[in-house]
Amino acid sequence: MKHIINCLVENQPGVLARIVGLISGRGYNIETLNVGPTEDPTVSKMTIVVPGDAHVIAQVTHQLSKQVDVIEVVDMTNRRHLDRELLLVRVATQNHHARAEIVDLAALFMARVVAVQEESVTIQMVGNQETVADFLRLLRPYTIIDISRTGVIAVGREAVERPAKR
Amino acid sequence: MKANTATDKATDSVPTLKTGAQCVIDGLVKAGCEVLFGYPGGAVLDIFNALYDAPFQFVLARHEQGAVHMADGYARATGKPGCCLVTSGPGATNTVTGLATACMDGIPLVCVCGQVALNMIGNDAFQEADVIGITRPVTKHNFLVRDVDELPDIIARAFYIATTGKPGPVVIDLPKNIQKQKTASVPPETVTMRAYHPDVPVNPPEIAQFAELINHASRPLLYVGGGVIAGNASDELAALAHTANIPVCTTLMGLGAFPEDDPLALRMVGMHGSVAANYAVDHCDLLISAGARFDDRVTGKVSAFASKAKIVHIDIDRSSIGKSVRTDLGVQGYLVPVLQAVLPFVKPAEHTEWLEQVNRWKERFPFVYPAPEGVLMPQFVIEQIYAVSKGRAVITTDVGQNQMWATQFYRYTRPRTFISSGGLGTMGFGLPASIGVQFGRKGEPVVCITGDGGVQMNFQELVVAVEHRLPIVVVILNNGYLGMVRQWQELFYSKRYSGVMLSQHGRLPNEHVEDAPAYLPDFVKMAEAHGARTCRVTNPGEVAAALSEAFAHPATWVIECIVSPEANVYPMIPPGQHVAEMINRTV
Ligand SMILES: Cc1ncc(C[n+]2csc(CCOP(=O)(O)OP(=O)(O)O)c2C)c(N)n1
Numbered sequence: 056m057k058h059i060i061n062c063l064v065e066n067q068p069g070v071l072a073r074i075v076g077l078i079s080g081r082g083y084n085i086e087t088l089n090v091g092p093t094e095d096p097t098v099s100k101m102t103i104v105v106p107g108d109a110h111v112i113a114q115v116t117h118q119l120s121k122q123v124d125v126i127e128v129v130d131m132t133n134r135r136h137l138d139r140e141l142l143l144v145r146v147a148t149q150n151h152h153a154r155a156e157i158v159d160l161a162a163l164f165m166a167r168v169v170a171v172q173e174e175s176v177t178i179q180m181v182g183n184q185e186t187v188a189d190f191l192r193l194l195r196p197y198t199i200i201d202i203s204r205t206g207v208i209a210v211g212r213e214a215v216e217r218p219a220k221r
Numbered sequence: 222m223k224a225n226t227a228t229d230k231a232t233d234s235v236p237t238l239k240t241g242a243q244c245v246i247d248g249l250v251k252a253g254c255e256v257l258f259g260y261p262g263g264a265v266l267d268i269f270n271a272l273y274d275a276p277f278q279f280v281l282a283r284h285e286q287g288a289v290h291m292a293d294g295y296a297r298a299t300g301k302p303g304c305c306l307v308t309s310g311p312g313a314t315n316t317v318t319g320l321a322t323a324c325m326d327g328i329p330l331v332c333v334c335g336q337v338a339l340n341m342i343g344n345d346a347f348q349e350a351d352v353i354g355i356t357r358p359v360t361k362h363n364f365l366v367r368d369v370d371e372l373p374d375i376i377a378r379a380f381y382i383a384t385t386g387k388p389g390p391v392v393i394d395l396p397k398n399i400q401k402q403k404t405a406s407v408p409p410e411t412v413t414m415r416a417y418h419p420d421v422p423v424n425p426p427e428i429a430q431f432a433e434l435i436n437h438a439s440r441p442l443l444y445v446g447g448g449v450i451a452g453n454a455s456d457e458l459a460a461l462a463h464t465a466n467i468p469v470c471t472t473l474m475g476l477g478a479f480p481e482d483d484p485l486a487l488r489m490v491g492m493h494g495s496v497a498a499n500y501a502v503d504h505c506d507l508l509i510s511a512g513a514r515f516d517d518r519v520t521g522k523v524s525a526f527a528s529k530a531k532i533v534h535i536d537i538d539r540s541s542i543g544k545s546v547r548t549d550l551g552v553q554g555y556l557v558p559v560l561q562a563v564l565p566f567v568k569p570a571e572h573t574e575w576l577e578q579v580n581r582w583k584e585r586f587p588f589v590y591p592a593p594e595g596v597l598m599p600q601f602v603i604e605q606i607y608a609v610s611k612g613r614a615v616i617t618t619d620v621g622q623n624q625m626w627a628t629q630f631y632r633y634t635r636p637r638t639f640i641s642s643g644g645l646g647t648m649g650f651g652l653p654a655s656i657g658v659q660f661g662r663k664g665e666p667v668v669c670i671t672g673d674g675g676v677q678m679n680f681q682e683l684v685v686a687v688e689h690r691l692p693i694v695v696v697i698l699n700n701g702y703l704g705m706v707r708q709w710q711e712l713f714y715s716k717r718y719s720g721v722m723l724s725q726h727g728r729l730p731n732e733h734v735e736d737a738p739a740y741l742p743d744f745v746k747m748a749e750a751h752g753a754r755t756c757r758v759t760n761p762g763e764v765a766a767a768l769s770e771a772f773a774h775p776a777t778w779v780i781e782c783i784v785s786p787e788a789n790v791y792p793m794i795p796p797g798q799h800v801a802e803m804i805n806r807t808v
Contacts (some may be wrong), residue, residue: 065416075359080358117540123362123382126416
């Protein structure tokens with residue numbers, strides 16, 4: 056199962072490399088990774104999606120918590136949370152017909168057409184991982200020219216008992 | 222992370238400016254450094270210049286790996302952090318094995334590495350290496366200093382991180398230009414870090430559960446690791462064992478944490494541990510792990526390990542708990558407060574039947590070895606070291622058979638008297654570590670037990686012992702082979718001895734050195750060339766005399782023992798297997 060792990064870290068050079076090295080060095084996989092600033096300029100938030108069983112995830116969270124530059128680690132998966140990913144996808148539109156279908160499909164997913172060329176449309180979509188996957192599946196009959204995905208970010212829907220780091 | 226600059230603090234007096242290099246010396250002094258091990262080079266010239274007037278001793282190793290092992294040996298023997306200083310590039314990369322050794326065993330070290338000037342970093346400058354990147358997986362933490370004003374704070378943090386929680390090595394990568402710059406910053410009075418909180422309060426419900434498990438067990442067993450030594454918890458451990466009559470086995474790293482002459486001692490557990498310890502693990506109904514981490518050399522087949530037992534795991538490192546084996550109760554914390562908290566709830570118990578059972582195993586299966594008349598057996602040499610030193614020596618070992626025999630045929634009764642590379646199993650550790658040990662434990666006998674393979678990995682450090690008049694006795698068990706590897710080839714690869722031959726015996730003609738003695742290099746001549754006293758022993762009758770001579774004439778000694786070439790370490794539980802598969806050929 057995939058887990059979404061949110062991690063507050065000191066905003067310092069080298070911290071990203073340390074986190075990535077820690078996870079990959081122990082043979083675990085990172086599916087997506089996002090880093091961004093927080094309201095406190097000295098703190099960054101990382102959202103890491105790691106596939107693995109309970110044992111793997113426990114190891115990842117404990118190993119992360121142990122790092123000197125890691126302030127807090129929260130496994131969002133078992134908490135009430137919102138997660139979102141941004142997708143930009145450019146799809147070929149061989150004819151007027153295909154374009155209409157793709158635009159319809161996008162509308163069903165509340166995705167927006169952000170650019171239109173003679174032979175393609177570019178769509179922007181925001182959703183959780185499943186919705187993005189569903190949308191991409193339905194686009195499969197068309198020719199996808201290019202895809203960029205941000206990977207997941209997540210935020211809790213209720214207060215986290217602090218400190219998660221012990 | 223900008224440190225308080227002294228300009229905030231010393232508003233009413235003129236701030237004294239110090240160079241970065243001087244900050245390093247002052248930081249080491251403040252941390253209580255008595256001896257710094259290291260090696261100079263272009264990127265640390267300013268620090269060496271400041272070192273000229275330093276109030277502590279500097280010891281020049283002959284290889285940076287040696288310097289780190291010395292600092293490591295010092296730390297293991299004293300419990301204080303070891304300190305080392307090396308130059309950039311090759312100096313720093315030479316420390317990697319030493320850092321990894323210390324990291325695996327949780328040994329507190331601070332290693333300052335010179336670096337090229339900040340503006341040169343990333344340019345492939347002369348003697349530049351990405352030391353932060355290279356050392357990241359083999360340190361507890363590392364720092365690249367970017368601003369001289371932060372340096373005093375970083376040094377204080379480095380020592381704080383190295384010595385608290387689960388200890389470990391910390392690297393400070395210090396660019397050359399920063400060593401020259403001046404700062405008014407002063408070290409902080411106390412270190413506080415937002416993201417690092419090594420204090421773990423005792424959790425009363427966990428303690429209650431723990432006591433409950435102890436009080437209900439009929440066949441309890443303590444399984445003790447290096448954490449008891451690192452946490453100075455031997456007294457509390459002994460109190461727990463004696464209150465409830467719980468037998469105690471230790472890991473390699475835990476040797477000395479509980480006196481091996483105590484009736485409750487089962488000695489070492491694991492691949493080459495005692496039969497009694499391994500049987501006890503297999504039969505116990507409660508396994509209490511104190512500061513041990515269920516290494517695969519201990520557990521063998523994990524699914525069958527302690528299969529009849531509930532497992533309690535006490536560890537300061539949360540990530541160790543449940544990492545390798547199922548755990549019924551994890552107790553995170555420092556051992557002293559945890560054991561002190563549980564003791565009042567532990568009911569005295571006799572466990573008569575269990576202890577009788579355990580004692581029968583002990584009597585029936587002591588460590589023994591075949592001793593053909595007139596043949597010098599390596600195990601016999603260790604027994605003689607024990608006898609002649611009256612068990613009072615601090616033993617360092619290298620890695621391989623010599624290390625395992627040192628665990629089996631010497632008895633450790635005090636913490637910090639068995640010094641060995643456990644987790645990483647680093648050949649070449651023993652000799653330099655013994656130098657660090659002796660600096661930390663002046664006046665105590667130190668014996669380095671090593672092999673003819675491993676001793677060649679850092680032989681150059683012998684001269685350091687000689688120069689500093691260290692009365693270390695280096696005992697080389699020369700079996701002409703990379704013995705432990707040969708043993709595996711004998712047992713598991715049909716005796717196809719591949720790449721393990723050190724002596725001239727049986728070498729291919731094109732590798733055979735004409736007119737040379739069978740044993741090359743000649744360790745006695747090497748020892749002489751380094752200025753050490755030395756002798757070669759070839760039969761059992763000479764061992765005690767040679768050792769007595771060495772102990773009676775304090776000097777650096779190298780005693781080469783030409784031992785039986787194909788002796789094996791038994792018992793042996795083959796890797797990944799259960800105690801039932803134990804091989805125990807004693808005759
Ligand atoms: C640096 C390093 N390289 C390789 C090994 C693998 N290894 C483990 S034991 C051993 C043989 C050691 O031979 P020797 O030093 O002669 O000691 P003996 O086993 O004969 O006592 C080797 C090569 C190691 N532990 N460390």
